[in-house]
Amino acid sequence: MIYVVFVEPETPGNIGFLARTMKNFGLSDMVLINPCQLENESYYQAMHAREVVRNAKVYNSIPEFLEAEKIDFTVGTTGEAGGSYNLPRIAVTPDKFAENLNLTGKMALLFGREGNGLSNDEIELCDVIVTIPTHEDYPIMNITHAAAIVLYEIFKKKKSYPREELEEASKVEKDGLIGTMDDIVEKLGYPEHKSKNASLVFRRIIGRAFISGREAHTLKGTLRRINERLLEK
Amino acid sequence: MIYVVFVEPETPGNIGFLARTMKNFGLSDMVLINPCQLENESYYQAMHAREVVRNAKVYNSIPEFLEAEKIDFTVGTTGEAGGSYNLPRIAVTPDKFAENLNLTGKMALLFGREGNGLSNDEIELCDVIVTIPTHEDYPIMNITHAAAIVLYEIFKKKKSYPREELEEASKVEKDGLIGTMDDIVEKLGYPEHKSKNASLVFRRIIGRAFISGREAHTLKGTLRRINERLLEK
Numbered sequence: 001m002i003y004v005v006f007v008e009p010e011t012p013g014n015i016g017f018l019a020r021t022m023k024n025f026g027l028s029d030m031v032l033i034n035p036c037q038l039e040n041e042s043y044y045q046a047m048h049a050r051e052v053v054r055n056a057k058v059y060n061s062i063p064e065f066l067e068a069e070k071i072d073f074t075v076g077t078t079g080e081a082g083g084s085y086n087l088p089r090i091a092v093t094p095d096k097f098a099e100n101l102n103l104t105g106k107m108a109l110l111f112g113r114e115g116n117g118l119s120n121d122e123i124e125l126c127d128v129i130v131t132i133p134t135h136e137d138y139p140i141m142n143i144t145h146a147a148a149i150v151l152y153e154i155f156k157k158k159k160s161y162p163r164e165e166l167e168e169a170s171k172v173e174k175d176g177l178i179g180t181m182d183d184i185v186e187k188l189g190y191p192e193h194k195s196k197n198a199s200l201v202f203r204r205i206i207g208r209a210f211i212s213g214r215e216a217h218t219l220k221g222t223l224r225r226i227n228e229r230l231l232e233k
Numbered sequence: 234m235i236y237v238v239f240v241e242p243e244t245p246g247n248i249g250f251l252a253r254t255m256k257n258f259g260l261s262d263m264v265l266i267n268p269c270q271l272e273n274e275s276y277y278q279a280m281h282a283r284e285v286v287r288n289a290k291v292y293n294s295i296p297e298f299l300e301a302e303k304i305d306f307t308v309g310t311t312g313e314a315g316g317s318y319n320l321p322r323i324a325v326t327p328d329k330f331a332e333n334l335n336l337t338g339k340m341a342l343l344f345g346r347e348g349n350g351l352s353n354d355e356i357e358l359c360d361v362i363v364t365i366p367t368h369e370d371y372p373i374m375n376i377t378h379a380a381a382i383v384l385y386e387i388f389k390k391k392k393s394y395p396r397e398e399l400e401e402a403s404k405v406e407k408d409g410l411i412g413t414m415d416d417i418v419e420k421l422g423y424p425e426h427k428s429k430n431a432s433l434v435f436r437r438i439i440g441r442a443f444i445s446g447r448e449a450h451t452l453k454g455t456l457r458r459i460n461e462r463l464l465e466k
Contacts, residue, residue, distance in 0.1 A: 024373075087447065133388065140257075144378065145253075155368070188459065190458075201444075201455075202455075204442075205439075205444055206442075208442040208444075210441060215437065218431060218434045219435070221427075222421070225423075230462055230463070
């Protein structure tokens with residue numbers, strides 16, 4: 001299940017453009033975070049996807065939404081991909097993202113404000129960051145055009161789904177991995193910013209690798225063992 | 234050289250949306266065939282691509298444009314791809330199109346009217362027809378969103394990317410990570426088949442996660458530190 005989440009939309013028409021694009025690619029679960037007022041324009045631009053706008057769920061904040069809908073996997077999108085020194089914004093392209101996608105559980109695709117995109121805090125909530133390769137002269141796309149490309153790539157790759165034998169690890173399993181790695185990192189005597197980076201990189205790798213339940217189990221065993229050995233010291 | 238041709242645009246804002254998308258993907262040669270009046274909205278939606286709108290060439294008809302600009306290769310786009318009995322509209326997907334594209338000479342990419350797309354006569358002028366795979370419930374996209382996807386696929390296949398700062402970690406870097414993890418696993422006192430599994434899972438995750446050079450560097454630091462701490466024991 002894929003939720004398409006528009007974070008603080010500012011322009012009523014864009015809600016409609018996004019709804020239409022969603023329906024073009026077979027998606028109908030729209031979420032609006034603290035949106036502007038819906039207007040006629042929102043329904044007009046949706047054309048034959050008006051029911052997507054009408055059925056959109058509204059939340060006040062991203063964490064509230066993630067909690068209420070029990071989201072397993074959160075995907076951020078950004079037009080400002082990190083350079084190599086901006087770890088939180090290191091991103092994959094939409095085709096690489098789609099290629100590795102295993103659609104089990106509930107996924108949220110976050111699209112940011114028209115003006116400012118997603119904040120750093122919001123980006124850090126995400127398991128994976130996706131960015132569209134664009135020309136350096138003008139890298140920032142209109143948000144609904146960017147969404148069209150991401151949804152298109154996911155739609156293209158869907159034919160091969162679901163790959164049942166490769167069932168993805170659940171959010172609980174992945175959170176367990178991340179938590180254990182955090183414990184390990186804590187024991188390494190790093191200054192705070194370094195341990196934060198180390199944890200973030202691990203989380204992103206887990207997010208991007210679409211690991212199976214079986215793999216998560218094996219890795220958890222290894223991490224737990226490492227953690228214990230470090231304790232004994 | 235690629236001309237992006239908007240045939241009889243009806244909505245001033247759409248000219249701006251198309252111009253912005255063009256610049257996002259490094260294109261600047263816009264042609265308008267018998268367009269509506271340009272309005273402030275055309276320039277406003279173009280954002281930082283206003284000069285693309287300003288420099289657009291205007292023609293009365295497609296044949297007049299093809300002749301005047303000496304176009305070598307004409308590409309039509311349609312939301313209504315032909316079944317096998319509608320020969321003129323038999324179409325390729327944007328990725329297949331881009332894959333086989335040979336960018337020499339002058340190419341024109343035609344995008345049709347917002348309401349009706351390209352007519353059969355116009356479609357017959359084209360050397361290739363491109364259509365975007367969409368969901369059967371609502372196959373017709375907004376024209377500028379469809380254009381974004383086609384321009385994106387063309388851009389993807391060009392050499393200008395991946396952007397260097399987001400370069401994927403090299404094989405050497407990844408092998409370094411895997412080697413360090415192997416060293417760690419060796420110190421955990423696992424029976425052989427278990428340590429083999431642990432190493433394999435880690436290698437697979439690294440392989441699937443498309444980690445950047447920077448991320449590899451951070452993770453390598455963490456693993457090395459873990460490895461040293463385990464040694465000290």
